[in-house]
Amino acid sequence: MTEYKIALLGFGGVNRALAQLVAEKNDVWAQELGFTLKIVGVSDIFLGSVIGKEGIDPKALVAVPATKGAFSSLDNGCAEPANETVIRFTGADIVAEATFTNPVDGEPANTFCRWALEKGVSVVTTNKGPVALHSAALKKLAASTGAAFEFEGAVMSGTPVIRMAQETLAGSEITGFKGILNGTSNFILSSMQAGLDFGSALAKAQDLGYAEADPTADVEGHDVRLKVVILANELLGAKLTPNDVCCEGISKITATDVENAARQDSRWKLIGSAQRSASGTVTASVSPQLLQNSDALAGVSGATNAVTFETNLLGPITVVGAGAGRIETAYALLSDIISIHKNKTKRAI
Numbered sequence: 001m002t003e004y005k006i007a008l009l010g011f012g013g014v015n016r017a018l019a020q021l022v023a024e025k026n027d028v029w030a031q032e033l034g035f036t037l038k039i040v041g042v043s044d045i046f047l048g049s050v051i052g053k054e055g056i057d058p059k060a061l062v063a064v065p066a067t068k069g070a071f072s073s074l075d076n077g078c079a080e081p082a083n084e085t086v087i088r089f090t091g092a093d094i095v096a097e098a099t100f101t102n103p104v105d106g107e108p109a110n111t112f113c114r115w116a117l118e119k120g121v122s123v124v125t126t127n128k129g130p131v132a133l134h135s136a137a138l139k140k141l142a143a144s145t146g147a148a149f150e151f152e153g154a155v156m157s158g159t160p161v162i163r164m165a166q167e168t169l170a171g172s173e174i175t176g177f178k179g180i181l182n183g184t185s186n187f188i189l190s191s192m193q194a195g196l197d198f199g200s201a202l203a204k205a206q207d208l209g210y211a212e213a214d215p216t217a218d219v220e221g222h223d224v225r226l227k228v229v230i231l232a233n234e235l236l237g238a239k240l241t242p243n244d245v246c247c248e249g250i251s252k253i254t255a256t257d258v259e260n261a262a263r264q265d266s267r268w269k270l271i272g273s274a275q276r277s278a279s280g281t282v283t284a285s286v287s288p289q290l291l292q293n294s295d296a297l298a299g300v301s302g303a304t305n306a307v308t309f310e311t312n313l314l315g316p317i318t319v320v321g322a323g324a325g326r327i328e329t330a331y332a333l334l335s336d337i338i339s340i341h342k343n344k345t346k347r348a349i
Contacts, residue, residue, distance in 0.1 A: 002035040002341065007092035007121075009112050010099035014126055014153075016062060017330035018096060019098060023058035030098065033127040035341050041086035045099070047071045049082035053091055061141045083108070087115045095331050096123040103217070103226055103242065106133040109263050113138055113149065120145040124336035126153035126329050129224040132242060135233060148340045148344035153332025155181065155227045156305045159321030160335060165235050172237055172311040179307030180300050181227045183323040184211045185270040186219035189258075190301040193267060197255045210324075212302055219284040220249030231307075232274035238282035240274075241305050246285040253288055267298045275310075286335035334338060 008015040019039060026036045039056045043049040047064065048071035050056060056074075058247035064070045068249040069079030087095055095116040099109050106129035113123045114129050124201060125131065130138060131151045142211040152162050165174060180186050188209050202219065205211035217223045225247045232238040249272050259267055269291050274284035291298040300306040305323025308316050322328040 001029055002344075003335065004035055004037050004341075005040045005091055005092050006094045006337075007041040007086045008039060008228035009043055009086065009095060010111075011042050011047055011061070011064075012098065013191075013326040014098040014329045014333070015096055017100075017326035018333050019058040019061045020243060021327070021330055022063060025215070030201060033338060033347070035337075037331055037337070040147055041082075042071065043081045043083045043086040044071070045081050045248060048077060048079040049086060050074045050077040051086060052076055084115060085111060087112060087121070088119055092116075092121055094122045094124060094337060096341060097123055097127055097130075098329075101127055101129045101226070103129060103132075103222060106125050106130040108139070109187045110134050110313065110324045112198065114141065117141045117145055117147045117149060120147050122148040122150070122332045122340050124148075124150045124153075124340070126151070126157075126175035126259070126332055128154045129304060131234075132226040134228040135230070136239075139325055145158045148336075148343065150339055151194070151230075151337050152339075153329050154322060155230055156278070156319075156323050157325060158328035158331035158335070159305060159319060159323065161307055161319055162231070162234055162334075162337065163335070164319065168311065169314070169317065171310065172309075172313045172317075174274055174309050174311050176273065176310040177235070177307055178268055178271050179231075179274035180297055180305050181272045181304030181307065181323065182270060183305055184215065184219055184298065185221075185224075186242075186305070187211075187303045188219065189250060189253070189268055189270065192253070192258045193262070193301075195255075198251065204244070204294070221247045221272075222249075224270060224286045228272040228274055228286060231272075232282050232284050235309075236274055236276045237273050238276070238284070239258065240272065240282065240284060244284065246287070248287040250288050261290055264290070265293050267278075267293060269300075271297070285289065294347050 168248040
């Protein structure tokens with residue numbers, strides 16, 4: 001039986017949910033997956049930090065209130081974050097990085113990932129910033145130290161699109177994709193289809209916790225642009241940056257636009273897409289698109305995400321699933337750890 005020591009960077013919804021899964025599922029994982037997880041350190045900009053090289057009770061972590069400096073109430077806890085210590089000096093085998101996304105330079109998450117990989121500590125992350133902006137460098141660093149850099153949850157939360165495309169669709173000759181990659185914008189458009197105007201639909205999304213107080217990243221397509229860069233670079237062999245992706249959001253779509261679309265048997269969707277030409281050039285964009293109801297993506301409603309892969313051998317393949325959620329995104333981290341474990345087991349044979 002393998003035990004992985006894991007350090008958690010950020011303790012918002014995602015890593016808190018991962019700690020909850022550790023508390024509830026470790027025995028099941030031992031039987032079904034062949035490994036267990038031991039949390040040896042946690043650092044959070046708001047809650048502080050706690051270190052326990054012999055293991056921290058995950059139930060105690062989950063019970064910590066979301067109040068400033070709350071980790072100081074735990075044994076070996078402190079009201080201040082200790083990111084570098086938790087990454088480098090807890091003996092962790094894996095760092096689960098789930099801090100906020102900085103779309104400009106990917107910091108400080110990029111540095112957190114680099115600190116871990118430099119020591120040969122594997123990284124699993126749900127953070128779009130370091131993946132979209134620094135994936136090539138981080139993967140090269142990981143290879144040089146024998147670590148892994150995994151980021152399934154950076155695109156569609158727990159819905160497996162990156163690994164599925166790379167492994168299950170290997171050899172299918174993927175030439176492009178188009179997808180609904182932001183649950184907030186899709187929820188707003190779905191609400192507008194039900195009769196609300198944009199402002200009312202946005203307010204509803206904020207009331208339900210789907211949209212932030214500042215919804216710009218979601219409604220103007222910036223979040224989708226990062227995800228398009230990740231998919232294009234990982235699956236189509238591109239070397240895109242966010243500035244290479246034309247981007248337009250949904251804030252200009254009116255109730256009249258939605259009504260007119262319905263009369264044309266169509267629906268508006270915010271679509272992120274990329275296509276590789278015969279010459280190998282990859283072009284990508286984010287924009288509202290009018291889809292016929294016969295399109296597989298047109299019927300995807302609410303906060304659900306979906307992506308259609310265009311392949312030479314199978315035609316279009318559409319994957320639909322959760323694009324957000326605490327447990328769903330924590331599962332993405334678990335799926336990355338499963339991948340690390342499988343690869344380690346293969347090398348040991």
